[in-house]
Amino acid sequence: MFTIENYQNVSKPIKALFNWSSGKDSALTLYKILQNPEYKIEYLLTSVNQKFQRISMHGVRVELLEAQAESIGLPLKIMQVPEMPTMEVYEKVMTETLTELKNEGITHSVFGDIFLEDLRKYRETQLARINFEGVFPIWKIPTSELIREFIQLGFKTIVVCVNERYLDKSFVGRIIDSDFIKDLPENVDVCGENGEFHTFTFDGPIFSRPIVFEIGEIVYRKYERPKNEESSDTACDTSATDAFDFGFWYCDLIPK
Secondary structure, eight states: OOOHHHHHTSSSOEEEEEEOOSSHHHHHHHHHHTTOTTEEEEEEEEEEETTTTEETTTOOBHHHHHHHHHHHTOOEEEEEEOSSOBHHHHHHHHHHHHHHHHTTTOOEEEOOOOSOHHHHHHHHHHHHTTTOEEEOTTTTOOHHHHHHHHHHTTOEEEEEEEETTTOOGGGTTOBOSHHHHHHSOTTSOTTOTTSSEEEEEEESTTOSSOOOEEEEEEEEEOOOOOSSSOGGGBSSOOOSTTGGGOOEEEEEEEEO
8 A cells, every 4th residue: 555654765766845735736746746756755845925824826724734734744845925926036935945955955846737838937947047857747637637537536625716707706615526517617727727716625545634624704805916016027927918807716714
C-alpha cells in the first residue's frame, strides 16, 4: 500500500516543493506526484492574503489550509503577500521564498497547471532565474478526463469562489459532482482552468482524515482598479479590459 512514509524512503529522489492552492487541481496533482519516486515533496507552498489571512483568490481561512497540510502529512510553507500585489512585489516575495528553500537542496517546483501556455511560460522564466525547474504532472490532460478521475478517486471538493463573469451565486458552496458538471454553462471549463471558479478539497486519497468545516456566509466582493498601478502590472489576472467590471461570490468555510 502506498503511503507518505514509503514515498519518503525512496533513495535520492529530486527534492521539490509543491504549489498548493487547496483546490481540486492541486489535490489531484499532488496525488500523482506522490506516486512518482523521482520526486520527494519537501513542502506545500501556499500564498496567503496578508491582510485577511486567507488563501489568495480562494478566500479560504488559514486554519483550514493548516488542517489540510496536517492531514496530508507534509510541512506547510506560507508565503504572505499583499491583497493586490504588483508583479514586482509578488516576484520579490517568491524569489526570497524559493532562495531560502534552495538552501535546503530543493531544486524543483510542482504546479497543477493544465493548459494555460502563458502562465506556464511565465513560471518557467521566473524559476530559471534562480536555477529552479518547473514540474507539471497534469499538463495537457483534457480537463474532462481530470475531473472524472478526481471524482472516481474519491476526492471531495467544494466551490468556494466563482467569478460572476462566468457563473452566478448559485454555484458557490456546491460540492463538485456529476450534477455540478452538468449544470455548468458550455463556455465554462469543467476544472475552472480559466479562473471561472475555485475550490477547497476536504477529503480524498491524499488525506489521512477529512477536513471538517461548516458552510458560513456567502459574500459578494468586487475589486477596484488600482489607482497608482496599471492593471497589467498586478499579480492578479487583470489583463482583460473588463477585468474590474465583474465581482466574485465567496463561500466562507468555518473550521469545526
